[in-house]
Amino acid sequence: MNDKLDLGVVVEPFHNPKLELKTVFRSEAVLAVSKDHRFADRKEIDFAALKEEPMLAVSKDYMYYDQVILYCQKAGFTPNIVFHSSQWDILLEMAAENQGVTIIGKPLVEKMYSERLNCIHLKNPEFPWGLGVIYKKGRPLTVPMKCFLALCGEDL
Template sequence: MELRQLEYFQMVAKTNNITRAAEQLHVSQSTVTLAIQKLEDELGILLFDRSQKQLSLTAEGRVFVQKVSDALNLLQDGVAEINSYLQLKKGTLKVGVPPMIGSYLFPEILASFNKLYPALQLSTVEESSFDIRQLLERGELDLGIVNLYQPSPLLETLVISKEEIVACLPLSHSFANYPAISLMDIKDEPFILFKEGAYNRRIILDECKKHGFEPNILVASDQIETMKGLVEKGVGVCFLIAAIANKGINYVSIPLADPLYLDFGLAWKKDKYLSRAAQAFINFITELKLSTPKEK
């Protein structure tokens, strides 16, 4: 049974005439006749009563035409919905965002993207960059904003921004007025770091190892405001990207003498099918990069 046969049958049922049906369908009369005959042969019943001058549906034909109409309507609805996705009038994206980048960079990206594609919905999952990579590799996210430290071979990536890591110290700290400090300067301070799995934490620990010491990690947290609050109270020092750290007023943020950076980028699984919505977001990020002035 072919879709074309059902469409021909439906038109003949509407017009009660093969000639008029053929005209409406822009095919020959013999094509419609053959299609109806094949359909009846396959079903093993007569769909039309041909004893009169004008065709009329048999009892079985009346039942079948209703089912065919329902099926064709559902199909048309499906095609219309797919076209909505293709034209980006509908769609959902599941995007992973790490806490540090989500608090300052993603809202701006989301707002700009939403202006271009107001019909697309973005569902965000806030996890560490490490966890987002794993979710992407398992195909559980469409896209993710991740730290590009130690790239995954399973993911395609597009660099979004390069962010400098700075040290956050209490206002009363003896190094508070220094233009820059080294990790060795604060090696005896309690460290407030992100939890296991965060690349920010890995970078700091790797750098400490290069300098030959293991820091005293007093607190591990994924809550940026908690980390800032602990620094303000003089509990220890933490390390945040400058764009976030510089927003604080009750502590100081100081560049490291040997600068450390985090590269953030958009990532997606290499062999995963990309919806039109996902492709639109990737293109948007690409255009955003091209229109952003280069750092000097």
């Protein structure tokens, strides 16, 4: 907001009325569980079923943390968070070792952990997940900004 950066990359859902958001990738957040977890054979799960589960979460510094809390609250509960980390791979490693479950972007699991974790579709509510590029509203796009957005597949 102080004009030190032209663009930023964010995990969606993301909302800030002062910033323009261009979505460049869409997927979903899933429940990542160990192959040995009691939910491992499920294809989908209601958020409410997670009420008592030990949850591994990103640090409170991330807006994504607030989104996870919000989606749990929409399902009528406060999550039982037993561990926080700013590192996605630590959360995934701990989930793979059956030390809890985590709600995380499906591509993050599929890329490196598909042999050790199962992805379970979340419903009631569903949880969209994506990557977006942000920049200050009303700020003219420079040539480098336009080039980067074009690389991300944004037609200007």
